[in-house]
Amino acid sequence: MALRITVIGTGYLGATHAAAMAELGFEVLGLDVVPEKIELLSTGRVPMYEPGLEDLLRKHVDGIEGSTGRLRFTTSWEEVGDFGDVHFVCVNTPQKHGEYACDMSYVDSAFESLAPHLTRPALVVGKSTVPVGSAARLAARLAELAPVGADAELAWNPEFLREGFAVSDTLHPDRIVVGVESERAEKLLREVYAGPLAEGSPFVVTDFPTAELVKTSANSFLATKISFINAMAEVCEAADGDVVKLAEAIGHDDRIGKKFLRAGIGFGGGCLPKDIRAFMARAGELGADQALTFLREVDSINMRRRGHMVELAREAVGGDSFLGKRVGVLGAAFKPDSDDVRDSPALNVAGQIHLQGGQVTVFDPKGMDNARRLFPTLGYADSALEAVRGADVVLHLTEWREFRELDPAELGGAVSRRIILDGRNALDSAVWREAGWTYRAMGRPKA
Numbered sequence: 001m002a003l004r005i006t007v008i009g010t011g012y013l014g015a016t017h018a019a020a021m022a023e024l025g026f027e028v029l030g031l032d033v034v035p036e037k038i039e040l041l042s043t044g045r046v047p048m049y050e051p052g053l054e055d056l057l058r059k060h061v062d063g064i065e066g067s068t069g070r071l072r073f074t075t076s077w078e079e080v081g082d083f084g085d086v087h088f089v090c091v092n093t094p095q096k097h098g099e100y101a102c103d104m105s106y107v108d109s110a111f112e113s114l115a116p117h118l119t120r121p122a123l124v125v126g127k128s129t130v131p132v133g134s135a136a137r138l139a140a141r142l143a144e145l146a147p148v149g150a151d152a153e154l155a156w157n158p159e160f161l162r163e164g165f166a167v168s169d170t171l172h173p174d175r176i177v178v179g180v181e182s183e184r185a186e187k188l189l190r191e192v193y194a195g196p197l198a199e200g201s202p203f204v205v206t207d208f209p210t211a212e213l214v215k216t217s218a219n220s221f222l223a224t225k226i227s228f229i230n231a232m233a234e235v236c237e238a239a240d241g242d243v244v245k246l247a248e249a250i251g252h253d254d255r256i257g258k259k260f261l262r263a264g265i266g267f268g269g270g271c272l273p274k275d276i277r278a279f280m281a282r283a284g285e286l287g288a289d290q291a292l293t294f295l296r297e298v299d300s301i302n303m304r305r306r307g308h309m310v311e312l313a314r315e316a317v318g319g320d321s322f323l324g325k326r327v328g329v330l331g332a333a334f335k336p337d338s339d340d341v342r343d344s345p346a347l348n349v350a351g352q353i354h355l356q357g358g359q360v361t362v363f364d365p366k367g368m369d370n371a372r373r374l375f376p377t378l379g380y381a382d383s384a385l386e387a388v389r390g391a392d393v394v395l396h397l398t399e400w401r402e403f404r405e406l407d408p409a410e411l412g413g414a415v416s417r418r419i420i421l422d423g424r425n426a427l428d429s430a431v432w433r434e435a436g437w438t439y440r441a442m443g444r445p446k447a
């Protein structure tokens, strides 16, 4: 009989994972502690913006006309415990308030709720990003809490999907990493991922700590790459060099590669910033803090980018203060093709300017609701054109395609002064300059 799968926590990761598991042919039950999310998902609607996810959900959610009916959602732990052979834990692991460390309370709570309700043999699979050592601790807790008949076992299977590409990254992963302690666990996970494995996705089997570390080291490497190119942008600015050309040139070397070398206002989101900080905190607890001191620099280069953009904007509006100045902001999400504003560099820059007295108006194609919730005191507009109306300077902070396709001449008619600062090095400078704009990007010559 086909495996039955549950997914605990149906946010960006869990909702995608649940829909993908249904697409791979399994019966799936998703659980979340937020009833409104479950209501939405049960009618095939997605509580966030992720390209392709709503279509995939509607293809499988039970009760939708023409669906396979393989996917259902619930808030009941009893139902989940009764249903699943394999339970994926996908709950959030944010940064603790005022600390670098990871807040494990959501994961702990999910295990405490699930374990006593397991009524059949179960493999519980952690997917959340956690500090190394968590899996061993949670395996012990699972053994304490689960009924004997459940024969419950833990595996750790970190997730590498990118927001904006979540569906295809889940269905066609570039690797599958599983931390297991038995052949049974490995066999079950090979069955779960039979589809991607048949397509050739590499399957890496490790112990618990290595699986946990693969995830945090992968994100640390990505963050380091971005901060490296942003450090080069700082030097380029001082030396009148061009970081875009520099990235292109070093990227031709296969050992360096072209990806993740886009200089600008830096990385944000619900993963890279908090994951490198949690990694440093955990290394400190393990007495290995010296090994990761470079991540402090990666973090501070990254945070400097936001401050630098604020300074460029201040310079553009006259140098002293933002008081009485209008600033049009294009972008709120931490990256395009997502509505996620968690630790968004764009919103952070907008917020800093607002707090310094600037009249900031923000537009983002998908991130407006989340931005309004997080930063209600900023000004918001319904379009790019409205956001820049009367602006003394325009900031391009999230590189949506829609912004790249804007007509500089049309925008030029709406602003007070034609100055655009490109925080993502993504606009065509020649087109903007031809339309009479002063175009300035980060790490590029002023010209």
Ligand SMILES: NC(=O)c1ccc[n+]([C@@H]2O[C@H](COP(=O)([O-])OP(=O)(O)OC[C@H]3O[C@@H](n4cnc5c(N)ncnc54)[C@H](O)[C@@H]3O)[C@@H](O)[C@H]2O)c1
Residues within 6 Å of the ligand: 008, 009, 010, 011, 012, 013, 014, 031, 032, 033, 034, 037, 090, 091, 092, 093, 106, 107, 109, 110, 113, 127, 128, 129, 130, 159, 160, 161, 162, 163, 270, 271
């Ligand atoms: N978002 C990504 O792109 C991504 C990619 C890879 C890994 N991750 C990791 O996956 C985890 C989840 O991230 P996310 O972005 O999906 O977070 P999220 O906040 O979007 O979703 C988490 C969900 O878990 C639910 N939840 C919280 N406590 C719960 C509990 N006790 N029981 C059941 N549900 C509970 C929340 O209501 C929420 O819907 C994190 O550890 C993150 O680091 C995220």
Ligand SMILES: O=c1ccn([C@@H]2O[C@H](COP(=O)(O)OP(=O)(O)O[C@H]3O[C@H](CO)[C@@H](O)[C@H](O)[C@H]3O)[C@@H](O)[C@H]2O)c(=O)[nH]1
Residues within 6 Å of the ligand: 129, 159, 160, 161, 162, 163, 164, 219, 222, 226, 259, 260, 261, 262, 263, 264, 265, 266, 267, 268, 269, 270, 271, 272, 275, 334, 335
């Ligand atoms: O050259 C680049 C590439 C990215 N970014 C920024 O870096 C951040 C993160 O981008 P990206 O990694 O594409 O987004 P996430 O969806 O957060 O994905 C990361 O975090 C996930 C959660 O852990 C992992 O699963 C993914 O593999 C990892 O790429 C965004 O703010 C981007 O604007 C840059 O500034 N320059």
